[in-house]
């Protein structure tokens with residue numbers, strides 16, 4: 001994976017998310033963290049998981065909170081030190097919280113997790129980086145482990161779909177020079193071909209002020 005020289009996009013992404021999670025734009029205290037119901041359909045998989053669950057790109061911890069409320073051991077991860085500081089402050093019961101850039105690889109042993117959650121954090125990368133990251137996720141998943149994720153849909157018109165220069169097919173440069181990828185179903189089949197896709201649905205989430213269209217997916221390690 002790219003590791004030595006950080007690209008401007010990586011720096012810009014880190015700065016953007018560190019600012020998002022520094023508490024100046026919204027109240028990030030625990031009472032203000034909201035869960036949503038996107039994981040409910042996968043409750044059986046979640047409840048029968050007896051390894052810790054990895055929450056990749058955890059941000060403010062919406063999914064971390066959901067999993068903690070289900071009594072699970074959660075390892076929350078993000079590139080933003082502010083995000084991880086908030087997680088530790090808001091969720092003293094967290095099993096672990098780690099700050100790292102996923103593009104440098106995932107700092108976990110092979111076959112460590114039965115379930116990895118990646119909510120709206122896999123759509124920022126060039127094709128080669130996303131493939132490398134998905135290989136890493138497969139490496140740390142146990143045999144037949146699950147990756148449960150959501151990514152931007154190409155129809156997500158209120159959140160930048162199709163805006164800015166197209167760097168690669170369906171990967172756009174934002175005004176602040178970060179990358180944002182928008183998927184159609186063929187993209188999902190292409191990128192996740194080394195997983196068995198058990199569930200895939202394009203849907204709208206009410207989590208944001210404006211409607212957000214995304215894909216929700218359950219993928220099993222082959």
Ligand SMILES: C[S@@+](CC[C@H](N)C(=O)[O-])C[C@H]1O[C@@H](n2cnc3c(N)ncnc32)[C@H](O)[C@@H]1O
Nearest residue numbers: 017057058059062078079101102103119120121
């Ligand atoms: C849209 S937020 C999603 C937060 C959370 N999963 C949720 O759905 O509420 C995307 C998160 O992914 C993180 N992220 C983006 N690129 C990353 C990378 N290369 N390594 C680690 N985290 C990254 C960001 O810092 C940010 O917190």
